[in-house]
């Protein structure tokens with residue numbers, strides 16, 4: 001059996017080599033010629049898996065080691081009887097941790113604010129539950145859910161009135177509620193003074209031209225963008241006006257990436273009737289020096305954000321984006337290629353649940369927040 005796999009999927013050899021010959025390729029430029037004689041295709045979000053890529057090939061299984069599936073031409077795959085699967089929820093924790101890191105960076109204590117969540121599935125739902133566990137008032141917009149799924153559902157316009165709005169929908173262009181440009185100029189203008197908007201879903205869900213216009217006209221908003229409408233290219237003007245910008249890495253925890261590979265491996269084994277030879281636990285390295293210390297007796301907020309910053313310093317990601325934008329503007333460096341390189345060489349980031357907080361946490365509100373964020377600690 002032959003597998004073609006994106007070169008940026010970790011541990012493909014460890015998982016799949018017992019079952020198949022593996023050829024690694026850059027995902028963004030995969031061609032029909034390269035995949036023609038493959039039985040299975042393992043991709044990330046940068047490969048458009050469509051008729052142009054697959055017509056005439058013998059591919060029978062497509063696995064994307066990502067949550068998002070907007071890069072798969074699903075109707076074509078179904079028509080051709082090509083099995084396909086994603087890795088639902090694999091990096092949901094990572095995205096939630098990105099949101100916390102961004103709020104800490106902006107000095108925003110989410111426990112004192114209302115939070116609007118747009119798209120309440122694996123990622124938005126995890127954020128919602130963690131915030132509710134800390135007593136935060138949430139409003140959620142998700143037209144595919146009912147009050148039985150989520151008692152805090154509200155209309156989009158009401159959700160946009162929250163102090164913090166976090167976007168977690170897939171990118172869709174058809175169906176009853178397409179999400180492309182869900183936030184256009186009209187909706188963006190509804191954000192109240194001092195609001196914070198985060199998009200770590202897909203770039204085109206927020207109309208980036210409209211956002212730029214709104215940010216040119218208003219200086220009372222803080223925006224965090226991990227995803228951009230024209231990736232791998234992005235508007236340097238927009239980057240200049242957002243508070244934090246990053247190269248689509250919210251889901252790039254090492255744990256999330258490994259979980260993605262492992263979930264696709266399991267689906268691959270099921271599809272081809274193979275028995276699994278290796279498990280996620282076997283290949284997940286322990287974090288060396290995983291004890292974190294913070295001033296636990298003082299202000300809760302400082303303690304939480306100290307711990308978050310020790311694990312994930314989001315400012316590094318923002319700095320790298322701004323450096324790339326400067327190199328582009330001053331020296332003509334290719335933005336798209338630079339964006340892809342930042343992602344390819346992303347540092348290893350582990351999720352909060354790998355860390356133990358030193359000392360005893362005696363204060364109840366702090367304990368609640370640390371538990372909600374996933375840290376281990378002694379009471």
Ligand SMILES: NC(=O)c1ccc[n+]([C@@H]2O[C@H](COP(=O)([O-])OP(=O)(O)OC[C@H]3O[C@@H](n4cnc5c(N)ncnc54)[C@H](O)[C@@H]3O)[C@@H](O)[C@H]2O)c1
Nearest residue numbers: 068119120121122123142144169170177179200201250251
């Ligand atoms: N930035 C990143 O690194 C990163 C990482 C992971 C996922 N993502 C993106 O986030 C998206 C969401 O991930 P997930 O795991 O929560 O997916 P999910 O499928 O579990 O949940 C998505 C939710 O969005 C809702 N939804 C769909 N269309 C909507 C609309 N028009 N308005 C409001 N809600 C809508 C769905 O009903 C569902 O509940 C993914 O599809 C992916 O594109 C980005």
Ligand SMILES: O=C(O)[C@H](O)[C@H](O)COP(=O)(O)O
Nearest residue numbers: 044045046066067068251252
């Ligand atoms: O959909 C997802 O899972 C995320 O957006 C994922 O982190 C994308 O990463 P990529 O496939 O582009 O490397």
